[in-house]
Amino acid sequence: MRVKSFLSEKKILLLHLSFWLLYFSYRVYDMEAYLGYRKAILYVSLPMAFNIMACYLHYFFILPNWLKDKRPAPYFLKLLPLIAIVITLRLHAENLVFADLFRNEAYYKTIKPERVVSTLWDTLSFLLFTGMIRFTVNWFDLENKRNQLENEKLVAELNYLKAQINPHFLFNTLHNLNYLVYSGSARATDVIIRLSNIMRYMIYDANKEKVLLKKEIEYMNDYIHLESIRLNQAFKINFYTEGDPQQVEVAPLIMLTFLENAFKHGVSDQEEKCWIDVRIVITDDTIRYDVSNKKLKMANKNLRSGFGLDNVKKRLQLSYPAKHRLVITDQDDLFSISLTLNRA
Structure with missing residues (x-):
């Protein structure tokens, strides 16, 4: 070196x-x-x-x-x-x-x-x-x-955290695809197309320091579509954006991790009236990202709930040192996160 x-x-x-x-x-x-x-x-x-x-x-x-x-x-x-x-x-x-x-x-x-x-x-x-x-x-x-060695150390740690995210998400997606193929669903083809979009994003964009917010949103929409197929749309989701995402860059996969966490612990085909609310508001100075979901009555014990959130907290510290604010609210029937990223 x-x-x-x-x-x-x-x-x-x-x-x-x-x-x-x-x-x-x-x-x-x-x-x-x-x-x-x-x-x-x-x-x-x-x-x-x-x-x-x-x-x-x-x-x-x-x-x-x-x-x-x-x-x-x-x-x-x-x-x-x-x-x-x-x-x-x-x-x-x-x-x-x-x-x-x-x-x-x-x-x-x-x-x-x-x-x-x-x-x-x-x-x-x-x-x-x-x-x-x-x-x-x-x-x-x-x-x-x-300083250079410290920066290289931070980059190496950041890449390590991203490498953890990718297999984790792929495992869940392939599990969904296996479920559809096994059940003989015609929607398996759609899943393959969506998965190829996600793979393209992960290979060519996820290793970049920053990506356009528009691409991150497209990636999240593909994820939502895959989850809706797996769960037979047994949930209601509201996805709201304000501002122009084509002019803003963010660290990749951070927003997706919070959305994935909402699906893990807020949506199940065994419960009724599941919902997720996603809001992205872009201003001249900040990017505000809010995700909230209904909390399942019976949490699935084999889910590693701490993995994704701990990972994204570390990534925020590396990608946005002193330039972000994260608030997590955990109530009996509601879980929400509010993330503010400074654009300056």
Whole structure:
């Protein structure tokens, strides 16, 4: 699994080039009035070359090891010799180049303690600044990788929950089809057509992050039709929609799970006056989904009632974190859910 970095290599290179170019331009502009343009370029370029060498030996070869193992002793054992070597080379190079070029010849013919301290401070300033850049990029890179891994974990969990839903629903539908075929019903063909529509939806759409609400409603209508065949229409259902479902997207299969739960525990061909009420109201800011049903007097004990609702609660937390409100009402003769999804 390849995790993308916070900044691409090209962006990091551009960041460093921009910094050195700005620094060089500023220093040349600052010194030009005292030295002239050509001398200012040389005066800035030579120390800058040694600072660049120190910075990037530290940036690419010393600092990464410390960021990896967090051991200070090996870090300083490498850093201190680097600083000593770079400063020594820089001081001798300045003596060779600057002694005959500038008026203060004596300053560049000897190496006095104050000059060593000044050069050391200059080098340390650049090491500290570029080191802070490396720390910042590394921190954001780690945060970005953590977020990507967390997102991939959530996607994997969401796909796992969807995979649980699909076989669960298919089991019920195939059971219905088996019942019709066994009884010799001519409606078996209609069931096969409806089931093929559902399979198409589950294969091509259910694994998407979002689908058009219109498709989800069509899927629910196919489910209702299959259940009405199995139950010989021994129930009354009211399905009401308000708003344009063609312009709205939702996470797939969530609404179906609540409808399926209503059929499981609210409709039976052994009881009279069973009913289900479904309402979908779309506004500019929210999608309101209400499902209520008559509660059966004798619950079927072999139904796994908690499976679907627990599953959809987890999916809501993953698909709509802090963007949904779910209210479940469980009374003696009535069961209802009210789900509000924020569109923003």
